[in-house]
Amino acid sequence: MIPAGRQVAGEVCNECLVGLGVERIRQDFPALQVKVHGKPLVYLDNAATSQKPQVVIDRITRYYLSENSNIHRGVHFLSDLATQAYESTRDRLRQFLNAAHDREIIFTRGTTEGINLVAHSFGRSRVRAGDEIVISAMEHHSNIVPWQILCEEKGATLRVIPINDAGELLLEEYERLLCDRTRLVAVTYVSNALGTVNPVKPMIATAHRRGIPVLVDGAQAAPHLAVDVQDLDCDFYAFSGHKLYGPTGIGILYGKADLLESMPPYQGGGDMISAVTFERTLYNSLPYKFEAGTPHIAGVIGLGAAIEYVQRIGLPRIAAYEADLLAYGTELLSAIPGLRIIGTAREKASVLSFVLDGIHAHDTGTILDHEGIAIRAGHHCAMPVMKRFGVPATARASLAFYNTREELEALAKGLHKVIEVFA
Amino acid sequence: MSDLSDLYQQVILDHYKRPRNFRRLDEANRKAEGHNPLCGDEITVYLHLDGDVIKDISFEGAGCAISKASASMMTAALKGRTRGEAETLFEKFHEMVTGRRDGTADPAGLGKLEVFCGVSEFPVRVKCASLAWHTLRAALEGSGERVSTE
Numbered sequence: 231m232i233p234a235g236r237q238v239a240g241e242v243c244n245e246c247l248v249g250l251g252v253e254r255i256r257q258d259f260p261a262l263q264v265k266v267h268g269k270p271l272v273y274l275d276n277a278a279t280s281q282k283p284q285v286v287i288d289r290i291t292r293y294y295l296s297e298n299s300n301i302h303r304g305v306h307f308l309s310d311l312a313t314q315a316y317e318s319t320r321d322r323l324r325q326f327l328n329a330a331h332d333r334e335i336i337f338t339r340g341t342t343e344g345i346n347l348v349a350h351s352f353g354r355s356r357v358r359a360g361d362e363i364v365i366s367a368m369e370h371h372s373n374i375v376p377w378q379i380l381c382e383e384k385g386a387t388l389r390v391i392p393i394n395d396a397g398e399l400l401l402e403e404y405e406r407l408l409c410d411r412t413r414l415v416a417v418t419y420v421s422n423a424l425g426t427v428n429p430v431k432p433m434i435a436t437a438h439r440r441g442i443p444v445l446v447d448g449a450q451a452a453p454h455l456a457v458d459v460q461d462l463d464c465d466f467y468a469f470s471g472h473k474l475y476g477p478t479g480i481g482i483l484y485g486k487a488d489l490l491e492s493m494p495p496y497q498g499g500g501d502m503i504s505a506v507t508f509e510r511t512l513y514n515s516l517p518y519k520f521e522a523g524t525p526h527i528a529g530v531i532g533l534g535a536a537i538e539y540v541q542r543i544g545l546p547r548i549a550a551y552e553a554d555l556l557a558y559g560t561e562l563l564s565a566i567p568g569l570r571i572i573g574t575a576r577e578k579a580s581v582l583s584f585v586l587d588g589i590h591a592h593d594t595g596t597i598l599d600h601e602g603i604a605i606r607a608g609h610h611c612a613m614p615v616m617k618r619f620g621v622p623a624t625a626r627a628s629l630a631f632y633n634t635r636e637e638l639e640a641l642a643k644g645l646h647k648v649i650e651v652f653a
Numbered sequence: 654m655s656d657l658s659d660l661y662q663q664v665i666l667d668h669y670k671r672p673r674n675f676r677r678l679d680e681a682n683r684k685a686e687g688h689n690p691l692c693g694d695e696i697t698v699y700l701h702l703d704g705d706v707i708k709d710i711s712f713e714g715a716g717c718a719i720s721k722a723s724a725s726m727m728t729a730a731l732k733g734r735t736r737g738e739a740e741t742l743f744e745k746f747h748e749m750v751t752g753r754r755d756g757t758a759d760p761a762g763l764g765k766l767e768v769f770c771g772v773s774e775f776p777v778r779v780k781c782a783s784l785a786w787h788t789l790r791a792a793l794e795g796s797g798e799r800v801s802t803e
């Protein structure tokens with residue numbers, strides 16, 4: 231239950247507009263108070279998943295305590311309550327993305343499922359032998375493998391937009407890759423391994439001039455950038471709730487209504503039908519056509535609370551605060567001898583990926599963990615990126631608006647300790 | 654609380670920085686590749702088996718300090734040993750790093766490999782310590798398959 235007197239940060243005060251009132255905001259996240267190995271947790275693994283504010287935890291608890299029921303199928307009070315909470319979250323998501331219609335918002339398990347839905351439904355019905363799908367060299371495995379599977383099945387070809395040494399897409403190469411065989415461009419907005427923010431809006435315009443639809447992987451963009459899908463004019467946009475301060479197991483696929491209408495269902499089952507006989511089935515209308523079975527109702531409702539929380543603080547303010555943190559972190563890390571930052575794009579968001587001379591990222595991770603500092607060490611589900619930069623793995627600190635300059639100083643101090651151990 | 658210096662002992666750091674038997678073995682008649690997808694560690698273990706005896710052993714690859722030192726010390730411990738002895742050592746080593754060693758086990762049998770006992774306090778690093786050993790087993794069995802810690 232919501233403790234009496236607890237306020238949501240965004241309601242607090244105007245001076246938060248100046249700083250972000252970060253100390254106040256940290257109070258909203260119970261997990262940030264945890265001690266690790268006897269030290270205060272410094273959580274810098276936000277690109278993997280973010281912590282959850284109390285309002286999200288409370289909202290999920292309240293659903294299970296007093297609203298739990300299945301949706302769209304009961305005439306009773308609770309079912310109606312749950313259905314309203316579920317559908318009003320869809321509308322909140324529509325506003326969040328500035329989509330034109332609620333029915334363009336499909337609830338999924340996460341980014342991965344959203345992309346698989348498009349690969350399965352759009353891909354299987356539109357892609358033929360000899361066709362091409364264009365992705366980029368900085369994609370997460372979830373925006374590579376579904377297209378590989380599709381291409382293999384259809385005899386189509388995967389084309390990859392190359393990147394430069396800073397981790398930026400080569401846009402002339404991109405233009406050159408597009409041709410009359412290209413059926414789809416699938417590209418990430420923000421790279422989880424490098425932090426690069428890609429110029430997706432002009433890239434979408436370029437593809438559209440040739441009539442090619444574009445899917446944007448918004449997994450890393452959603453927590454950092456205010457997105458307007460109509461302004462971007464993307465055809466599909468997928469993201470995960472858990473990186474946006476919401477629960478795991480819930481995500482969104484936005485798709486333009488006319489495209490979604492023309493696509494076959496992804497999974498069959500309850501809710502996605504309007505009438506079933508053994509001879510044939512009439513599919514339900516959007517968005518239900520793509521939401522077979524009982525969904526993650528608590529997850530949807532929890533995600534709604536997370537978005538409400540984020541909207542109160544405001545993504546532009548979050549982005550401004552994080553940009554300052556990123557600049558400070560970059561400065562601190564650059565001063566560490568033997569440290570090389572991987573991903574130095576001009577447009578970056580909240581990710582500091584790096585390698586230390588002669589020290590494996592995994593060892594860096596273990597030693598930092600001992601200081602209570604949580605980072606990620608590995609290939610970040612982007613093995614082609616590691617290969618491009620000739621490293622087996624990187625250490626990655628990824629920032630959220632509840633991180634502080636002091637935490638970055640702790641990271642720098644921890645890294646000096648790592649170097650000491652290996653000296 | 655687990656102590657970092659239990660994990661990163663000087664001997665381990667030394668083997669990481671100056672790995673022993675770190676080369677391709679031209680006379681090898683067995684070899685296997687190992688892979689830890691979690692952290693990207695890759696290793697190839699080469700064996701020159703003479704009947705049941707490991708006449709020579711070496712490795713190549715890239716990895717973290719724990720996996721590289723473990724491979725280095727494994728090769729140093731196994732040269733001249735029999736297959737059976739290697740299997741027994743692996744079992745003891747595995748019990749030690751997974752913290753499942755009971756009081757009756759004979760720690761002395763592990764010799765220098767005892768320095769890895771700190772790994773049991775760091776469960777996520779157990780795979781790093783045992784990658785070389787799993788790869789060795791694959792080489793001994795001659796399965797020729799790429800082993801993975803996943």
Ligand SMILES: Cc1ncc(COP(=O)(O)O)c(C=O)c1O
Nearest residue numbers: 340341342370372422449450470
């Ligand atoms: C860029 C990017 N795309 C896709 C994903 C997959 O998200 P999920 O695992 O939540 O489906 C991630 C998550 O790490 C990501 O960073």
